[in-house]
Amino acid sequence: MSDTTLTGFTARLPKFVRRDPAVATAFACIVLLLLVGSLYSPSFLKVDYLLQQLKVASFLGVIATGMMLVVLLGQIDLSVPWSVAVGAMMACAAAAYGPLGSALAVPFGILCGVLIGLVNGIGVAYLRIPSMIITLATNAVAQGLMVVYTGGFSPQDSATPAMRWLATGFAIPGIPNSVLIWALIGTGTVFLLTRTRFGRSVYGIGNRERAAYLSGIDTRRIVLIAFAICGGLAACGGVLLAGYASKAAQSMGDAYLLPAIAAVVLGGTSILGGRGSYLGTIAGVILITLLQSILSVMQMPEAGRQIIYGIVIVAMLLLYGRSPASR
Secondary structure, eight states, rough: OHHHHHHHHHHHHHHHOOOOOOHHHHHHHHHHHOOOOOOOHHHGGHHHHHHHHHHHHHHHHHHHHHHHHHHHHTOOOOTTHHHHOOOOOOHHTTTHHHHHHHHHHHHHHHHHHHHHHHHHHHHOOOOOOOHHHHHHHHHHHHHHHEEETTTTOOOOBOOHHHHHHHOOOBTTTTTHHHHHHHHHHHHHHHHHHHHHHHHHHHHHHHHHHHHHHHTTTHHHHHHHHHHHHHHHHHHHHHHHHHHHHHHHHTTTGGGGGHHHHHHHHHHOOOSSSSSHHHHHHHHHHHHHHHHHHHHHHHTHHHHHHHHHHHHHHHHHHHIIISSGGGG
């Protein structure tokens, strides 16, 4: 299929990136949360505290980036929790094999996440298994494999110095490395979605998969690649988290599934697929992070936080997911 045909098929899509009321709403909510947070703690608006929040947001931001690609297709990835854990645990495990293992720890951990994503992509794209089912099953299998590997106990291997530096170091004074990594991944994602055939195909499949297929798009390959990227970025987030905590832990990814989905849909990406911008995802990630911080200051229990995330997802689906423009 020629670039002209593909461009014509998705000609309307860029306006959704430029004109999304959810993005403006998300940024307005960020300002509101900053003001509310300052009432609970005077340090909430200090530069050091905001940089710390941005650092925390970067972990969720990396994970939410992959989730956004899958959601744009009209799919979902419920294997994120253990993709995060597998990436972290395998990277730390590689560090136990001497200097070579330490050097390969980060790419090895990310590769494990990519493999999980490939399994999900094959199930969705080629076996036509609903994404909710195959990713939930993959998550369970990954959990079982890690329990067998660790014997049911927390892993004893520690993060490598490189992992710690990536998560907590400063290549540029004043800017955490994790934020730089998120910025690089975000820049690559924006380029991928707005300047490549792959990005236009993702939006096209999310709008009408059958129409995209009839237009000549290799829908199965696009879906496979998107799930592989999602798994790799989830594992990358796990590697950064392991570096931040200096070690991996079982179930360390459980706290990131609903926030990742909430950040994506809160930023205006239609959970039905085909509409959304990365700017909105950035706003959603920052909003969720600030919300977590305020709930922590208010000593909101974890169960209450999960309820709030679920309400956010349902509310955004009702507000933006059912609009005629989203399909």
